[in-house]
Amino acid sequence: MAERGFTTSGNFTFSETSIPGVVVVDVKRYGDERGFFMETYKRSDFVAGGIDAEFVQDNQSMSKKGVLRGLHFQIEHPQSKLVRVISGEVFDVALDLRPESKTYGKWEGVVLSAENGKQFFIPRGFAHGFLVLSDTAEFCYKCDDVYHPGDEGGYMWNDPAFGIEWPPLQGDEVFDPAKIVLSEKDAHHPPFSSADR
Numbered sequence: 001m002a003e004r005g006f007t008t009s010g011n012f013t014f015s016e017t018s019i020p021g022v023v024v025v026d027v028k029r030y031g032d033e034r035g036f037f038m039e040t041y042k043r044s045d046f047v048a049g050g051i052d053a054e055f056v057q058d059n060q061s062m063s064k065k066g067v068l069r070g071l072h073f074q075i076e077h078p079q080s081k082l083v084r085v086i087s088g089e090v091f092d093v094a095l096d097l098r099p100e101s102k103t104y105g106k107w108e109g110v111v112l113s114a115e116n117g118k119q120f121f122i123p124r125g126f127a128h129g130f131l132v133l134s135d136t137a138e139f140c141y142k143c144d145d146v147y148h149p150g151d152e153g154g155y156m157w158n159d160p161a162f163g164i165e166w167p168p169l170q171g172d173e174v175f176d177p178a179k180i181v182l183s184e185k186d187a188h189h190p191p192f193s194s195a196d197r
Helices: 043-048
Strands: 006-009 012-016 023-027 030-032 035-037 057-064 068-074 081-087 089-096 107-113 119-122 126-132 136-143 152-154
Touching (some): 006 043, 081 089, 081 107, 081 126, 089 119, 089 136, 107 119, 126 136
Antiparallel strands (some): 012 023, 023 119, 030 035, 057 136, 068 126, 068 152, 081 136, 089 107, 089 126
16 A cells, blocks of 8 residues: 555544545554553644544444455435454455546455554445454444444455455465355445446
8 A cells, every 4th residue: 555645643643545535543552561552543633643533432342254245335315434454454445436447346455453552533424344463353343423224235255357456364375266255245236337327
């Protein structure tokens, strides 16, 4: 991923990506022989870093190696998300679905892990998905709108229109699509070619 400019505010460094509005957040960690402490969110620092979403819901999931969740979005009630991993490692992807955007249909991805402490901000107007690379991973995210049943949309994780470069699972040298584990719903998302543009 090509990170561009960055802004530091408090204990956070906000790095731009190739897609405007999609931001990688590095978090300063304070550690000693007892363990560590870190702030994971402070509204005033995030606003200073260019992220002014008002989060209203926190979610957490646990998934096993090879589980791929996505690519998901809400149609009438789009959500901004601030995502992080508190155990294990995932490859997290944001896909631009904003028709007026110069990066429409483009994606940005980042490895998030408990070890690197990075966070990923995904604005409204994006599809989102992640692949669990480690044996298990616990994934946490803030949303600026609540979940609306019946308002879900999705696209296939491996749609060639996107060309997402999914990395190999831990212990593998190359990516093996046969090891991907999908929900029934995620296995039947439509292709991007079906989208109204």
